[in-house]
Amino acid sequence: MKNNNLAFLISYAVRGSALVRWIGVLGIAGLLMGCAFVRGEVGEPFSEERIKALEKGKTTRQEVALHFGAPDEVVEANGYDIFHYRRFDSKLGWVLFFSRFNVGSDNLWVFFNSQGIVQEVVFGNRTGNLEFQVWPFGE
Amino acid sequence: MGKIWHCCIGMVLIALWGAGCDFRRVVVNAPISSETLQRLNPGEDLLNDIVQTLGAPDEIDEMTKGMVLRYRYGDSKTMRVNFGWIFRIFLPVVPSMHLGRGEGVTHVLHIAMNGDGTFDHYFVQDPPAPPRFWFWPF
Numbered sequence: 436m437k438n439n440n441l442a443f444l445i446s447y448a449v450r451g452s453a454l455v456r457w458i459g460v461l462g463i464a465g466l467l468m469g470c471a472f473v474r475g476e477v478g479e480p481f482s483e484e485r486i487k488a489l490e491k492g493k494t495t496r497q498e499v500a501l502h503f504g505a506p507d508e509v510v511e512a513n514g515y516d517i518f519h520y521r522r523f524d525s526k527l528g529w530v531l532f533f534s535r536f537n538v539g540s541d542n543l544w545v546f547f548n549s550q551g552i553v554q555e556v557v558f559g560n561r562t563g564n565l566e567f568q569v570w571p572f573g574e
Numbered sequence: 575m576g577k578i579w580h581c582c583i584g585m586v587l588i589a590l591w592g593a594g595c596d597f598r599r600v601v602v603n604a605p606i607s608s609e610t611l612q613r614l615n616p617g618e619d620l621l622n623d624i625v626q627t628l629g630a631p632d633e634i635d636e637m638t639k640g641m642v643l644r645y646r647y648g649d650s651k652t653m654r655v656n657f658g659w660i661f662r663i664f665l666p667v668v669p670s671m672h673l674g675r676g677e678g679v680t681h682v683l684h685i686a687m688n689g690d691g692t693f694d695h696y697f698v699q700d701p702p703a704p705p706r707f708w709f710w711p712f
Contacts, residue, residue: 456578460585510634512641513689517634532595538602538648542630555621559630561603571599571651571707 470530472567478522481543481558489545489556496551503543515554518545524562528569539565594659596674597707602648603632606683611696614685619693624685631685639689650678653707677705 485502488494499518500506506518520543527536539562546555606628613627624643631643654674662668679701686694 456582459582510636512634512636513687513691519634532597534596534598536598536600538600540603540632542632544630544634557621557625557630559625561629564604571597 471527472529473527475525475527476523478520478541480522480562481520481541481560486543486556486558489553491553491555494553496547499545499547499553503545506545515546515548516551517547519543520545522562524565526565526567528567530569533569533571535568535571537565537568594656595709596652596654596656598652598654598676600648600650600678603646605647605681606645608698611683611698614693614696616694617688617692620691621687624687624693628683628685637686640687640691640694643685643687645683645685647681647683648678649681649705650676651705651707652676653709655709673709673711675708675711677708679703679705 488502489499496516496518503518503520507521508519510517510519522541523538524541525536525538528534541560541562542558544555544557545553546557548554610627614624619627628645632646633644635642635644652674653676654672656668656670656672658669658671681701682699684697684699686696688694
């Protein structure tokens with residue numbers, strides 16, 4: 436009787452449903468490697484309100500520095516002094532032996548005329564669409 | 575042995591083989607398509623038009639007349655195989671026998687602006703070959 440019960444258990448484990456088998460395979464794979472989802476951010480996000488507060492022909496260099504802090508870079512081009520602010524966001528997805536690390540950057544450029552008044556504001560958000568991805572192949 | 579046993583053994587062997595492999599990819603920003611660039615009109619488009627089409631540049635540099643906007647897109651692929659991993663079946667300590675290789679490329683897009691602030695021309699500096707996954711380092 437005991438032998439019959441044992442045989443039944445083994446046959447159940449081996450012949451178990453596809454779901455049971457997959458859980459077993461995933462369990463083994465999980466024990467072997469594991470997975471990770473990690474996010475890293477450098478710099479503070481540029482909120483829409485803060486960017487809207489920059490008024491062309493009105494806001495001064497000092498006010499910009501007060502709102503956004505010291506720029507990461509100051510560039511001189513085409514007669515403008517330009518303050519450059521950067522922000523980086525990164526997302527890493529890692530499952531078993533596949534991993535993908537996506538990095539995106541937001542850039543804010545503030546152009547000043549010779550009087551130190553804001554002439555142009557250029558902002559690009561590339562971190563908004565950043566995704567956690569695991570599959571490293573393809574696009 | 576039954577079909578299910580073969581299947582299970584196969585899956586375990588695949589998992590063990592795979593556990594000794596490593597595929598990693600790092601992507602910095604998204605590529606800009608050539609269709610997007612064709613929408614730019616030389617002598618007409620201003621800085622704001624460029625930014626609406628392509629987003630804010632990663633770099634701005636001065637030229638003798640005007641300035642150049644620079645966009646960067648990076649892609650790197652690394653593959654590593656640990657041939658010692660298979661010994662974990664037989665040995666208590668897993669010896670490290672790695673072979674690996676990484677390839678990285680950067681695509682650069684230059685947008686030249688005239689002294690009057692209008693778009694002049696663009697140039698895409700593509701790398702000679704896209705990166706690929708391969709473990710052989712020699």
